[in-house]
Amino acid sequence: MRREETKRMAITAVFAALLIIQTFVPNIGYIRVIPALPAITTIPLTIxxxxxxxxxxxxxxxxxxxxxxxxxxxxxxxxxxxxxxxxQNPVISLVPSILAGYFPGLIGKYFDQSRYDKVSYIVSGAATSLTNTVMVIVLTSLFFMHDPASLVQHLGNYNSSSPLILILISALGLNGLLEAVFTAIVTPIIVTPLKIVLKKH
Known part of the structure; x- marks a missing residue:
């Protein structure tokens, strides 16, 4: 039991260090493509x-x-x-991130040891990115619903009379889609060998 706990702590420490590097070293975790919009993030892959x-x-x-x-x-x-x-809104920062971490764990646990485990890794990757993107869009639309103009003016050439959630989908959806495809493809490539190594040790 103690050996298992030590192994889990070591794995967590490695991933925590990786997340910190992705967060604070420029253009590793957050890759800025369009200057005015939030960066494309590779962090959902780590999550x-x-x-x-x-x-x-x-x-x-x-x-x-x-x-x-x-x-x-x-x-x-x-x-x-x-x-x-x-x-800077704690709800928008924390809730999507927490759910993005919870869902792949749930999917992985449900399909663990099944013949669909490789497919579940793809689903886990896509679910992580999509959960983050969808929750950010939904929560942002709720928090800015009474004053959408304060946000829309920074999103580029969008008609402020359009529903805020549609503007957010248009502005942030491409980033989210790219992140989801990337994470869905790469997650099984990383998880599959790691699972084998962890089972041996």
Whole structure:
């Protein structure tokens, strides 16, 4: 039991260090393509791999850790006005991150040892990114529903009379889709050999 706990702690420490590097080293975890919009993030891949390997409870806690780093970045070095406005809100920073960590753990646990485990890794990767993107869009639309113009003016050439949620889908949806495809493809490539190594040890 102690050996298993030590192994889990070591794995968590490695992933936590990786997440910190992705968060605070420029253009590793957050890759800025369009200057005015939030960056494309590779961090959901780290979250998906960790959650799939470690389960829903550990994924939940690791997602919370991501949310906290996201909040810190928003206050200390936001890359654009939209990120500042969105992620300085603790709910928008924390809730999507927590759920993005929880769902891959749940999917991985449900399909563990089944003949569909390889497919579940793809689903876990996609679910991680999509959960994050969808929850950010939904929560942002709720928090800014009474004053959408304050946010829309920083999103580019969008008609402020359009529903805010449609503007957000248009502005952030492409990023989310790219992240989902990337994470869905790479997650099984990383998780499959790691599962084999962990079973041997």
């Amino acid at each position: 998906a791999v960790y959650g799939t390997l470690m389960g829903p409870k550990a994924g939940f806690i690791f997602g919370l850790f991501w949310g906290i780093t996201r909040l810190i970045i928003a206050y200390t070095q936001p890359g654009d006005m939209v990120s500042l406005m969105l992620f």
